Amino acid sequence: MIVVGPLNHQSAAVIVVRVAVNDVGGSKPTFGLSQEETDLPVQEDFAEVTIFVEALFHDEPIFPPPWSPSNPVIKVQVKEEIEPGTALVELRATDPQAHQPVREFRVFEEGEYLELKVNKIFVKKRMDYEVLGRENKSIELGVEAMSIDRQRSSRATIQVELEDVNDHDPILDQESYAFTIPESLLPPASIAVFTATDEDVQRGFGDVTFELENTDDFVVNATTGVLTVAAHGVDRELKAVHSFKVVAKDIPQGGNQQRRTSAHVSLSGPGSLF
Known part of the structure; x- marks a missing residue:
């Protein structure tokens, strides 16, 4: 039995392997034997092998779990658009040889968005979820914990998992709209189609719906943005010009994070519309 990959005490301290052995030379010639004599059972046996993986003692500084020497990563979840200068995490590590907390941390790999000050990680640059997603950028900073005697060290990669927030308003395709409609137009014929975009991409933040304000004579499909005459029709002789607002809203389910924009x-x- 040989080891074909690294063993990790934290992942599996005990490994049980089932081993089978077959007697390949134990079968008998079948020539001249009866059917009962040839139907012999397979000669084999089984055993279980238990392997205990001992923890390897490290003299290097140790960061708190879930960091480990085999997976030296510290993950931090942060909402996008957090202010530069905000502290994200305080680094902690222990020197197992000196039995004291580590007092010195260094950067071994610079990051564009993060910086180390003493033992804290700070936001250095504005982090936009949509921009980073388009550019496929990761937010990382490599730090190193130094032992008390400064002869030993351990490394950790700070990885920021950015959480999308609803920070973009929907944008209508025009700042205002003006339409001339023929008198022969009957409900529910369509007049126009409103379109809007939203740069937010997660959790429905970029899903846009439409509604009208200050009119009962026209309706808009909330999903498609198609503008039509209301079922009761409109009398041109009573009102020559109709003015109202179209509103584009994100997060269809509503809530205090919903953002909206409107246009005249x-x-x-x-003639008349009926």
Whole structure:
């Protein structure tokens, strides 16, 4: 039995392997034997081998778990757009030889968005979820814990997992709208289609719906943005020009994080609408 990969005491301290052995030379010639004599059982046996993986003692400084020498990563979850200068995490490590907390940390790999000050990791640069996603950038900083005698060290990579927040307003395709409609237009014929985009990409933040304000004579499909005449129709002789607002909203389920934008709409035309 040979070891084909690294063993990790933290992942598996006890490994049980089932071993089978077969007697390949134990079968008999079948020529001239009866059926009962040839149907002999396979000669084999089984055993279980238990392997105990001992923990390897390290003299190097030790960061708290879930950091480990085999997976030297410290993950931090942060909301996007956090202010530069904000402290994210305080580094801690122990010198097992001196039995004292580590007092000195260094950077061994610089990061664009993070910086180390004494024993704390700070935001150095604004982090935008959408921009980083488009550029496929990771947010990391390599730090090193020095032993008390400064002769030994351990490394850790600080990895920031950025959480998307709803920080972008929906954007309508025009700042204002003006339409001329024919008198022959009957409900529910469509007049126009509003479109809007939202740079937020996660958890419904970028899902845009539409509604109208200050009118009962026209309706808009909340999902498609199609503008139509209301079922009761509109009398041109009573009102020559119709003015109202179209509103684009994100997060269809609503809530205090919902963002919205609006634009003025003007409709006019000859004749009457029924």
